[in-house]
Amino acid sequence: MTDTTKILTIQDISCYGQCSITVALPIISSFGIETAILPSAVLSTHTSGFKDYTFRDLTEDLPAILEHWEKEEIYFDAIYTGYIGSIKQLDYIKDIIESRLKDGGQVYVDPAMADFGEFYYGFDQEFADKMGELCKLGDYILPNTTEACYLLHKPWKPEFTKNEMLEMAEQLKEFTNRYVILKGDNHTKDKLGMIVLDKQDSFDTQIVYNDRIDYVTHGTGDVFASSFVGASVLGNSPCKSAKFAGEFTKKAIEETIGDPTHTYGVKFEKVFPFLYEWLKSQQ
Numbered sequence: 001m002t003d004t005t006k007i008l009t010i011q012d013i014s015c016y017g018q019c020s021i022t023v024a025l026p027i028i029s030s031f032g033i034e035t036a037i038l039p040s041a042v043l044s045t046h047t048s049g050f051k052d053y054t055f056r057d058l059t060e061d062l063p064a065i066l067e068h069w070e071k072e073e074i075y076f077d078a079i080y081t082g083y084i085g086s087i088k089q090l091d092y093i094k095d096i097i098e099s100r101l102k103d104g105g106q107v108y109v110d111p112a113m114a115d116f117g118e119f120y121y122g123f124d125q126e127f128a129d130k131m132g133e134l135c136k137l138g139d140y141i142l143p144n145t146t147e148a149c150y151l152l153h154k155p156w157k158p159e160f161t162k163n164e165m166l167e168m169a170e171q172l173k174e175f176t177n178r179y180v181i182l183k184g185d186n187h188t189k190d191k192l193g194m195i196v197l198d199k200q201d202s203f204d205t206q207i208v209y210n211d212r213i214d215y216v217t218h219g220t221g222d223v224f225a226s227s228f229v230g231a232s233v234l235g236n237s238p239c240k241s242a243k244f245a246g247e248f249t250k251k252a253i254e255e256t257i258g259d260p261t262h263t264y265g266v267k268f269e270k271v272f273p274f275l276y277e278w279l280k281s282q283q
Helices: 021-030 059-072 087-100 125-135 145-152 162-175 220-233 238-257 268-281
Strands: 006-016 034-045 055-057 076-081 101-109 179-185 191-198 205-211
Touching (some): 076 087, 101 220, 145 162, 145 179, 162 191, 179 220, 179 238, 205 238, 220 238
Parallel strands (some): 006 076
Antiparallel strands (some): 191 205
């Protein structure tokens, strides 16, 4: 990495609530990485726990933004996609990746569309199939088990065995250029695991564990993905990046548990000192 490394993150802006760009921009920037944004939509709040939120679809803005970037010769060393506002945007985003990513640049796809066995509002299997096409441009894909099941047309269940998780990760190989990071391995008591699979080395499949916290809230997937991307862009291995991201997310949850009024995300800002200490240890 150089001092001029630039990453673009493409996902929605929820004006209130800790998710998507309002998580990705501060976390990735805190790694010392210049972070540009491309909003897929603007919402007054995120969609979990709020009613009558506003939603402005920015699909039709994407081609003009790309055209301007082409004129200005703006390129990125990495592109990270999260929540995408509409199925039509997926083709535009593929154009942006193919046009604006530097040679040798990395693509991170978090197929943020489902959790706990259900699609997020507005998504369906057609969207999942189209998301699978975007995943094939990714050097890294970061699905949870629900998203993986929709990509693979498999039934979801609350728990998968270790062998089932490993088999699912193997099946996800076709959806990525290189790495699969499959979140949600919960077969081990008191631990939460992630399957990290290197498509180009079938013998380099590992499970990365962090302590489990039985607390469910909005935005933890975005915190994990953003901290994973930041660590990875700095040159850390997928396993090391996943381990850090899991620990960062766990600490953010711990900061939040004692506050019953904080139901719209996790207090990741409180964990930046841990991030900075980790960065110092890498020097």
